[in-house]
Amino acid sequence: MLEGIQNDIFVEPLVKRWRPYDDVVRFSGTAEYSRRLQRVASITDPADESKVSLELINQDEFRTVKTLAYTVKVGILGSRKIQSRQERQNKNPRLISAGDFTSLT
Numbered sequence: 001m002l003e004g005i006q007n008d009i010f011v012e013p014l015v016k017r018w019r020p021y022d023d024v025v026r027f028s029g030t031a032e033y034s035r036r037l038q039r040v041a042s043i044t045d046p047a048d049e050s051k052v053s054l055e056l057i058n059q060d061e062f063r064t065v066k067t068l069a070y071t072v073k074v075g076i077l078g079s080r081k082i083q084s085r086q087e088r089q090n091k092n093p094r095l096i097s098a099g100d101f102t103s104l105t
Helices: 085-091
Strands: 007-010 023-028 040-043 051-058 063-071
Antiparallel strands (some): 007 040, 051 063
């Protein structure tokens, strides 16, 4: 997923056995969703290593037909490499604050 834009997750490409009139899709996990609808869910501010989970539930029998789980990796828009936030912080120099200095004697 990309940082700083709305990332949409569509149900149709992920769940092949989905019958929209008989089944319901439930989104869950540790990711923060900005919207959850029947056919699409959106994540605006993705976090590294957060979990996205989809459950296909049959409305006739109230049983879970299929479960899919994914781990989110966050990339930067315009770069060709996906980096974790930790890797980006390691590459950027940290600003030095006044509390970092001890006596110079």
